[in-house]
Amino acid sequence: MAENNRKRNFVIIGVCSLILVAMIVVAVVTINWKDKNDNAQDVSTTKKAIESVCQTTHYQQTCVESLESSADGSSDPKVLIEKSFQATIKRIKEAIDKSTVMQKFEKDPRAKMALDNCEKLAGRAVNDLNRTLIKFESFELNDLGLWIADLKIWLSGAITYQETCLDGFEKTTGETGEKMKKALNASMELTSNALSMITEISAVFTSLNAGSNRRRLLFDEHGIELLPDWIDMGRRRLLAVNISKEIKPDMVVAKDGSGKYKTINEALKNIPLSRNETFVLYIKQGVYNEKVEITSLMTHLVIVGDGPTKTRITGNQNFKDGMPTIQTATVAIMGDYFIAKDIGFENSAGPDKHQAIALRVAADKSIFYNCHVDGYQDTLCVHTYRQFYRNCTIRGTIDFVFGDGAAVFQNCTIAVRKPLKDQQCIVTAQGRKDARQPTGLVFQNCSIVADDSYKEVKGVVKAYLGRPWKQYSRTIIMESSIDDLIQPEGWLEWNKTFAFETVFYTEFNNRGSGSSKTNRAKWSGVKELPINRIQRFTASKFLDGDVWIPSTGIPYTSGFSLSPPKSDASVKYSPVDDEEYKDLGSAADAVAAPAYAPSTESEAPQLESPVKSPSPSQPPSERAAEYIDEYKAAMAQVPSPAESPGEKIWLRNSRGSEGSS
Structure with a gap:
């Protein structure tokens, strides 16, 4: 076992470098394939590497300038991509500082709230870039497809948060919106560039069929089912059936006083943060007139009600009365791995109040089952990340x-x-x-x-x-x-x-x-x-x-x-x-x-052929083929998980009844 682990670690390091070099060779349009007598040899190795990495991006000049000032002489594409993430984070933090300063002098109330939103949204973008950087450095060889999917969806979130910041200046007076747009310009271009780089790595993985083993990850080396760490068997039963005396949630909210808390917000103050285990909050029948925010630290939270017409969370904040659209949400979900079942979400502001969100979701891998979302304009904000809705009703x-x-x-x-x-x-x-x-x-x-x-x-x-x-x-x-x-x-x-x-x-x-x-x-x-x-x-x-x-x-x-x-x-x-x-x-x-x-x-x-050669001495297609052959040979040396059993264990006894009101 120790020998297998040592061998696997060695191969991971080698394949990581190999794939990132292959990205440059395979995934980039040709910029260096020129006549042997050109002046390419006069360009430094670092500059060539920067040009290669940046060639896949939409904002190439911004990419080159940021890496030339931060590359520290490295020509390693992995290091350069990491440097691009770091440069993007730095730029967003600079924009946050500017928004903080502008808030102090802003007189337009709507613009002032928009600046406050920008500070929070930019902070979310920084969080996404930080977790992308950490995940990128980890390079999960046996999980390439999912590794890439996480990077892409988080970078996409970082783009959306910055764009949402700028959307908040609708109907504001003065030049604050334009100033904030200028402050975010470089970071938005750099975030787009980062997504381009990761997408090109994804393209190489796809062409090599590197993510084909993702289904195996549901089983251990003995073929035993592996549930996600946030779903244990007791919680899974809770999702599959209605609340009963046999199944006890972790916390109960009830307006009639029969639970530990009478309001949802009171309960949320006592929910453990940053957990890797599911926490179930049962909200009994009743209309809860509250503005609820599930923060990014409230991960793996499940809320269950008595039915979408019986357990309802309502509010009436709206754009017409001076609130930025993003802040009008009756319920905002930002904790990853969130699940809601048998709950109603409502914004009752009415059609004459313009934008008025009932539910805003910015939680990765979130699920809504047998829920109602009721409003008029902008009822449901599917803000960022991966979301799944089943047997829900959305009105607007x-x-x-x-x-x-x-x-x-x-x-x-x-x-x-x-x-x-x-x-x-x-x-x-x-x-x-x-x-x-x-x-x-x-x-x-x-x-x-x-x-x-x-x-x-x-x-x-x-x-x-x-x-x-x-x-x-x-x-x-x-x-x-x-x-x-x-x-x-x-x-x-x-x-x-x-x-x-x-x-x-x-x-x-x-x-x-x-x-x-x-x-x-x-x-x-x-x-x-x-x-x-x-x-x-x-x-x-x-x-x-x-x-x-x-x-x-x-x-x-x-x-x-x-x-x-x-x-x-x-x-x-x-x-x-x-x-x-x-x-x-x-x-x-x-x-x-x-x-x-x-x-x-x-x-x-x-x-057109996307292949690019690192040097004019060899045709691109031949060099790319060499990298692909080397990659496949390296993959063959990696101990793979046991094949999953013929029967799909993860489907057995896991189907809940279709939801009803």
């Missing part, structure tokens, strides 16, 4: 599912409510700012329907599936029922022609009187895709859901819910464009695209 009027997390909604009801006179209803406003962010909204086997109140104005008030809040907005509606309240064009413009070419909107195998795509918006970003290009948006792939959802006992569909549609030769599929696989990386395109590509060769993407 305008942009009532919005944000930039990676979220999958399964078997949910999306109900459109009656808005104000002269308003239109829009279900989604996804906020993806960077093409490399692994984020988006996925609705699978959901029902998009009219709320009873909307039926009064049906035919007068128009309703749409979504609109592009940000440049690379991405929404997928598949295997769902769409009622005829949705307009034939389906998608609504945000501002004239903004993002028509860069959005990613697609509908697949839907049903219902409003599901016809014949008259859908003709933007190039509204796509018609075959099943093999839609598959990447199933929960198992988009969220890595097989790794963290099934063991909770919450119902979950890993792949498609329905039988695939019959082949139709008359359907013309959208061509693969430059943006479709940008979040997978340039080198991954050539490998990933065939897995999801159109079925005919003529429709397949035409890609």
Whole structure:
């Protein structure tokens, strides 16, 4: 065993360096492949390495300048990437300092609150960059796919937090918003660059099929099921059934005094922080008029109610009364590994109060089962990270599912409510700012329907599936029922022609009187895709859901819910464009695209070779092939976990009943 561990550690070190060098060789467009007689030899090794690392990024000049001042003479790509993270953290901290100073002199109350928000959001961005840096340094060889997924989703979160800071200056006076935008400009570019670098590493892993063993991680070396450390058997039973005398939660809240606490906030003050074990808070039937915040230190928290119409948390803070949108949330969730079951969340401000969030979620690997989220404009903020919703009902009027997390909604009801006179209803406003962010909204086997109140104005008030809040907005509606309240064009413009070419909107195998795509918006970003290009948006792939959802006992569909549609030769599929696989990386395109590509060769993407040579003495493709061969040989030496047993143990006795009110 000791010899195996020693050998494994040795191989990890070697493969780490090998992969990072391979990233430079395989994942970067050619910049150094020139004639043998050029002046490349005059450029220092460090400068070459910096140029290579930065070549994958969107803001290359910012990347080069930051590394030239911090590289300390290193040409090691791993060190350079770590230095880029550190430079980004430094820049964000500088922006925090500036926001603190500006707050002291700001007279506009709304701008002052926006600056306070910026300080908190920038702090969250720093936390994401710090945990990305720590994880990057750890290099988990036997878990490459999940290792990369964590890095990408956290860097995406850091981008979103900075963007949310700037969004907060809506309707403010003076120049404070522009000053903050200038203060964050460099850090936002550097964060985007960091995501680009990690995405290119991801592309190499994909091309080498390095993440193929992730399912094995659910079992130990003897084939025994391994539950996540935050789900023990007792807690799993709690999620699978209703609260009963046989199952005791860790803490009880009850308005009638039958629990230890009468308010949720009183209970939260006594919840252990930064735990690696699940803590269950049972909230008994009642209406709790409280503003609730689950902080980032409250990890592994489960809250369970008596049903979404019986246990309800309500509030009425809103934008019109002077509150920044981000602060209007009745409930804000920021602790990772959060689960809510049988709870209702509400913002009762009403349609005339504009933005008023009922629930904001910024917790990685969070789950909501049999929950109701009720509001009007901006009801549910899917802010950041990976989120899963099952058997939930979300009600609203305008942009009532919005944000930039990676979220999958399964078997949910999306109900459109009656808005104000002269308003239109829009279900989604996804906020993806960077093409490399692994984020988006996925609705699978959901029902998009009219709320009873909307039926009064049906035919007068128009309703749409979504609109592009940000440049690379991405929404997928598949295997769902769409009622005829949705307009034939389906998608609504945000501002004239903004993002028509860069959005990613697609509908697949839907049903219902409003599901016809014949008259859908003709933007190039509204796509018609075959099943093999839609598959990447199933929960198992988009969220890595097989790794963290099934063991909770919450119902979950890993792949498609329905039988695939019959082949139709008359359907013309959208061509693969430059943006479709940008979040997978340039080198991954050539490998990933065939897995999801159109079925005919003529429709397949035409890609330029991403290979780049470190020196002009050898063709790039030959050198890349050498690295790939070396990598595969090294991987063969690593002791691998035992194969998982034939039966999927993690599915046995773990299915809860479908939720009900």
